[in-house]
Amino acid sequence: ETGVTQSPTHLIKTRGQQVTLRCSSQSGHNTVSWYQQALGQGPQFIFQYYREEENGRGNFPPRFSGLQFPNYSSELNVNALELDDSALYLCASSRKQGATDTGELFFGEGSRLTVL
Amino acid sequence: DAKTTQPPSMDCAEGRAANLPCNHSTISGNEYVYWYRQIHSQGPQYIIHGLKNNETNEMASLIITEDRKSSTLILPHATLRDTAVYYCIVRGHSGSARQLTFGSGTQLTVLP
Numbered sequence: 001e002t003g004v005t006q007s008p009t010h011l012i013k014t015r016g017q018q019v020t021l022r023c024s025s026q027s028g029h030n031t032v033s034w035y036q037q038a039l040g041q042g043p044q045f046i047f048q049y050y051r052e053e054e055n056g057r058g059n060f061p062p063r064f065s066g067l068q069f070p071n072y073s074s075e076l077n078v079n080a081l082e083l084d085d086s087a088l089y090l091c092a093s094s095r096k097q098g099a100t101d102t103g104e105l106f107f108g109e110g111s112r113l114t115v116l
Numbered sequence: 117d118a119k120t121t122q123p124p125s126m127d128c129a130e131g132r133a134a135n136l137p138c139n140h141s142t143i144s145g146n147e148y149v150y151w152y153r154q155i156h157s158q159g160p161q162y163i164i165h166g167l168k169n170n171e172t173n174e175m176a177s178l179i180i181t182e183d184r185k186s187s188t189l190i191l192p193h194a195t196l197r198d199t200a201v202y203y204c205i206v207r208g209h210s211g212s213a214r215q216l217t218f219g220s221g222t223q224l225t226v227l228p
Binding site for chain 1: 150158159160161162201215217218220
């Protein structure tokens, strides 16, 4: 149990639709990162949020967007879904202090998205 | 972040030590070595990290070579529940080094 909760756990969408995934971070953590994990591959960094602003982004198009709320929870939004967006989406929380951000991330169990 | 190289798979007998190697020959002086594992259908779990000294916690030990170009994660008494994909990651703690870059990892199978 990491204290990081994600919802929904599973969902099915069709091409062109939009999806919102949610994440509640561990108590005391102020930073949320999102990762995409395709079947058989390691997780790939999408972006990170700190103080309600995007604080770093991986190689993902703008149709992947996010939000962080004052309580540090977060949302991942994906517009115009494509078949290749089918994956496990992982949220991870951590604590950033000033310019230092240790790599001890606490991951949720993920949201499995299937795009038909 | 420096790239890491791990064997794709390893087997270990239950109750024996599991030694998982990782090469990171391009690691820079301010980069740490992290280990995570991912049990099937779960999120990755932090195991341990270190800079240059050997580290030990309740889950594992991390041995980093003196030149820091490679490391070994040791699970001292492997159990069936340790079957998972183990990821070795090199990462800095400040500046733009915000993400974890996962490779393909090592699939460890603990055999009864």
